[in-house]
Amino acid sequence: MTKKEISSRNKDQSMQKLIDAVSTIILRDGFKGIGINAIAKEANLDKVLIYRYFDGLNGLLREFAKQKDFYINISNLIQDEIENAQKHELKNLIAKVLKEQLRGLRDNKELQELMLWEMVEKNELTDAIAKEREEKGYELSSKLKEKMDLNNNESDAVMAILVSGIYYLVLRSRTVDVFNGISLNSEKGWQQIENAIQMIVNTYFDSIKN
């Protein structure tokens, strides 16, 4: 063990402490808690280091985002399923993808906070993350469309509504318990949502198959 590794004076280690502090604050206080002073305090380091090592808050957030994957990943399993799916199976696959998005976002509080942040104000970080998600999401959406031989744009709008609905319900569940009679803090409520997603997808894509 070299001196540097055990030392309290270690740039890399300090940088990581600052990055970790961002995560800690987001999980504990939400995106509103993010700030130069709060981060430095949480990391037990002086705030001047944020300017020195990251050239300010934006730079730090950029590094923070780099270390996380803030795109809701469609599992490779499903990617393959899509690739090899027969046309008639795709309907169920779409529902499956949507449900995975729902669960993925529900399980990822950091991402929830960032998505909320995106909605409230534009900044370098939120723009970058949103852009990446839009691209990957539309890519997936297009692939599904292609596989189903759809050339209309109606299904894009249908998917937009469903994904948006999922986003809103998860984000709203942070601060409210019931939406349109559906409980947003119980598994039962989310099961109802998942069933509804399945039904909408079934009925819509059945209708356009003809």
Added chain:
Amino acid sequence: MTKKEISSRNKDQSMQKLIDAVSTIILRDGFKGIGINAIAKEANLDKVLIYRYFDGLNGLLREFAKQKDFYINISNLIQDEIENAQKHELKNLIAKVLKEQLRGLRDNKELQELMLWEMVEKNELTDAIAKEREEKGYELSSKLKEKMDLNNNESDAVMAILVSGIYYLVLRSRTVDVFNGISLNSEKGWQQIENAIQMIVNTYFDSIKN
């Protein structure tokens, strides 16, 4: 004209100035702009009056909300239509209600800001407004369900997703231009969304009619 009416010293007038300032700030800067100092400055009055006349910011916001109607009103016309509708017409009526919600929210920037505020933090004002909307919304939803002889809860969840989708898309359009390939800053894009709503409602409610 009495002395009081032309005077610059008029409590009622000052109170109204403060209430109006809240509105002005929300429209110009969003809910983030709301604050004791900013409101006083906007109203050209001293902030101490907010404490004296409204017992603080919460009281002022309460009066502000009282003067506005922050529930997206379903027009009386549609209320009547629902009341007198035949069962087979209700499907179209549901789509119509949803589209009216979309347009209503799009046209109401103040409400957009308040809904965003609701998602970010709980406070007296946002709780009250959200509660009212939940109640009125579920009431309408229940009436439609009753008229259609639906006793399952699936349609509640389906409606929840559709309404949520509408909310998210409108709120997101404040800070982003494209969502899943759909333009959120052009009439064309919103027309696609409306069409998709119509299609989802048609195909879903057709399927459960049997």
Added chain:
DNA sequence: ATTTTATATCACTAACTGGTGACAAATATA
């Protein structure tokens, strides 16, 4: 062992926040 460099802390600024007590001026009441 001495100097140089890298790392981190400290102490401060200026601008902002919500909040309050003392005062001034206009109006109403006697």
Added chain:
DNA sequence: TATATTTGTCACCAGTTAGTGATATAAAAT
């Protein structure tokens, strides 16, 4: 006209924010 009340302004407080220049100290290089 004299007094009381209402209405509004001012000046300050303590706490927070982002940002910076000077300084201390640990480690590396000579």
